[in-house]
Amino acid sequence: MTQADLKKKARGIRNMVLDMCVAAGTGHVTSSFSSVEILVSLYHGGILRYDASNPGWEGRDRFILSKGQASPLLYAVLADVGFFPREKLNRFCKADGIFGVHLQNDVPGVEISSGSLGHGLGIAAGLALAAKMDKKSYETIALLGDGECHEGSIWESAMFIGHHRLDNLVAIVDRNRYCVTGCTEDIVSLEPLGKKWESFGWEAATIDGHSFDEIFHTLGAIRSRRGKRPLVVIANTVKGKGVSFMENKYHWHGLAPKGREAKTAKAELTARMEEP
Template structure:
């Protein structure tokens, strides 16, 4: 499973990178940090969905709360057939539905999201609705770690913990970086486990680039005995796979151009081969 997912992840990352290079924009590094997480969710058997029926009532909901990682989600959705894959060429272009931040108009995208601290609360509301209606689908949501500076995140964390929304699964893409600097340098977020535990969540901490770790964390997610909502803190590297972009705040929200674009594609290929 892990080897298959790895090959799929490389294919998706390459398409995402090419898409952003073509458009000359897009949050490449934010997308690279969550590539394995999205690949595991959509190809590792965790999520229940049907690309032919985006509004299928019993689908699991996936809410991308860190809306800037839209190029990665668009790529996953296009690859799955929610829309023709070629349409990705219209990313951030005239005539396409694809904003640089996530747009609900894209088939398979549940929400419009770019402003942080929104998607998580929506996901909690959706999970509460499922509970009220005694429905069995799950609500997954992917947060950025920088997003955890928003007060609304902790309002919702408190709420979901209290209401024991165990049909809600949050994953935090913990890449330790924001726009200007590293989180622990300018306003420490750690200890994250203790914070989430204190808010009433079951916490798992994993290597967010390891398929074994991610698969293990999501194993049995549909039949959990715990009444607590689950948060998976996924330690990642922003820009993983492209050496000169990784761990380099200057690359936030940018796509490489010219020679750097070619170098980025080569490095991505090399890192996939070397791992």
């Protein structure tokens, strides 16, 4: 896919996520929107190895969505690349649906159940360690929220991964700077975030998490990282990216727009579909 195609794809995915959440009246729209370019790069951009017709394929890379509240985004992406029919998205949070607000691992293509924060990095460590033990070549990539980095368990796992030099593991922190009730730096400061990871034995890269250029520059060659320290990518993003009135507004956390706001959001995203 060309960059123009990926951009178009990202806009399409935002539309899908919005439609799902508006129809359901719930879902973490803004948490999903900040990670769109990251997931599109992974799944549409060819970074991850997977087989949508065989979700349990042994050789697949393991993508661990530790920030499980972004489940609408992962579900939309998985449907879009063919893990299950797109119609399932219309049943998000419905009685006859197969998924809801937080991630569940019985959905084709999903590796873990999450929603409780601070779990995914340790699980990723176990998967990466097992790959080393069994001499398997899959990569393990975990996407964390930045607010999630307030969890102590993240740092237990970070220390463990650094110690074991799991070079087959990449953590991406969606640094949208907002958690539930405000800015991370006002609540409990995370900065200097990259330095924290480095001091735990990681290599840290900071990028614009909405720039395909920067994402591919950092993640495009993860398979050639053998012998290096584990990689964390601090992806600076905008929470709610794509809908002007939701961007960087923490009170939109966990909410789907309704009524007039839903229409405005849809109109904005639709208009952007035509952008180059």
